[in-house]
Amino acid sequence: MNKTILVGIDFSDCSINALEHALNIAEKAEANLTLIWVNKPDNTRNLYDLGADEIMHKAEKQLSELINKNQHKLTKGTIDFVTRSGKVYVELVAAAEELDVFLIVIGTHGSSGFEEFWIGSNANRIVSATERPVITIRGGVDINRTISTIVMPLDTTLESRQKVPITALMAKYYDAIIHVLVTHTTSVQDVRDRVMDYTKQVETYLTENEVKFLVKEIDVDNVTDNTIEYATSVGANLISIMDEQEKTPSNIWLGPYAQQMVNHSPIPVLVIHAKDYIAGISR
DSSP states (O other): OOOEEEEEOOSSHHHHHHHHHHHHHHHHHTOEEEEEEEEOGGGGGGTOSSOHHHHHHHHHHHHHHHHHHHGGGOSSOOEEEEEEESOHHHHHHHHHHHHTOSEEEEEEOTTSOOOSSHHHHHHHHHHHHOSSOEEEEETTOOTTOOOOEEEEEEOSSGGGGGGHHHHHHHHHHHTOEEEEEEEEOOOOHHHHHHHHHHHHHHHHHHHHTTOEEEEEEEEOSSHHHHHHHHHHHTTOSEEEEESSOOOOHHHHHHOOHHHHHHHHOSSOEEEEOOOSOOTTTTO
């Protein structure tokens, strides 16, 4: 059975940009695409000055046009759409479960305060509410860039390594190189050694799965800021993180690590939900 990627669409430039990225990934992964538009009754006036039935009809017409325009870009997959009504993040997450998607792709306007369209204001809620991997893409990111370099930060948490299998899969789709970014938040040697032990397990996994990688160690004050700085310096096309990471005093004031990354990264972010255990990564 073919894999499915779910793409949130609100017809803003930001969400169309996300669709372009999703099309590229779907072609590499030989996956199908499903577009989803959610009618948020209390906010539809931002998009259309129409009645409820007319709004739905117009949305379906525009979704059909998007499919007709982009179907030729998928040589081994199909594109379809679903429409729902209600809270955006609730309906999108529910659709992801019903369709059993392997990836969600959404655009976000970041933390600029711009909430005219629903995707930008719901990105973090979607990331937090789903157990499916999510790629968030800030507005303005070049839609023509492929994925050649992935930055994957590791820290002292067990969960940190759970991002490795899906990150490795993305790297193999594109024959990309993974920069395993070892982030040290303390000078305590026992803690630093534990991170390096985790790193060795990751190296073994990537080697066995024939994924190109290199390891870089850095000392960090703020995991988010330092990861973005490093990713920018190496021209990364994707940053892979967990939705739960270790907390540092600098992070506590700014909010959860994943939320910071989604809001501030100029580079697409792959967010993987922390699970109790992923077979193969702790061997």
